[in-house]
Amino acid sequence: MKKALITGANKGIGFETAKYLLQQGHYVYLGCRNPALGAAAVAQLQTAGLTACECITLDVTDAASVEQAVIALKDKTTVLDVLINNAGILGQMPAPEGEAGIINAQQVFNTNYFGVIRVTSALLPLLQQAAQPRIVNVSSETASLTLHQQPAWEYYGFKDAAYVPSKTALNFYTIALAFQLKDTAFKVNSVCPGFTATDLNNHTGVNKASDSAKIIAHYAMLEADGPSGQFFNAAGSIPW
């Protein structure tokens, strides 16, 4: 049974991805910063008959929390097949002016960029024990520098100084990590779930989280000939 860890799995796209991977026969560790919310999410899955899951307390912005999570995980398993870096925040929209705007951007980067590096680095030794390790960095199409040059693109006006650049930075981490691991069996990709109705956007998104989860899960279950170091959405490859 393949083992997966998903950060920010107590709700939204992370929760639905956990559900979908469980349905595909994975064992899923739900990384959740709030243990009570994590326990409630696990209880919901188990009530639905999806019992191969448990919560790991994990705040991606807290080095001690990530260290404890890895210790807890190593007590349970010697191998991790899949890491989905899903935890993310939008930050304040519109961003405040001045120093408050900088603090907002720092908080967003702490979760969406530095949190991913922290968690991934800490889990690489367990992932390296897997025959076909897969890492999915949950990104956003709005992070595409190329598409931001195209006035006809639907998200052309969505230009901020926190969320969007945090995902652009995350995309380069995908490129860098995939390059570092290019001579191994790892597949590392950035994947955009699409504009999805979740708490992140007060449910203004148009896609259902259960559908978006399938896009993320597809790249978590890539075959050996699958791509690495690339950026995808539901329609396929997206330009950086």
Ligand SMILES: NC(=O)c1ccc[n+]([C@@H]2O[C@H](COP(=O)([O-])OP(=O)(O)OC[C@H]3O[C@@H](n4cnc5c(N)ncnc54)[C@H](OP(=O)(O)O)[C@@H]3O)[C@@H](O)[C@H]2O)c1
């Ligand atoms: N929804 C969209 O339209 C959309 C589009 C493109 C990309 N995305 C990306 O998809 C991912 C999931 O977003 P979502 O829409 O499902 O949002 P969501 O419903 O707000 O869920 C976000 C999850 O991340 C967790 N989280 C936030 N900060 C964390 C931290 N420091 N440590 C651990 N977990 C943390 C949250 O935990 P708490 O419950 O404790 O807050 C929650 O479980 C994000 O990376 C987002 O940027 C979403």
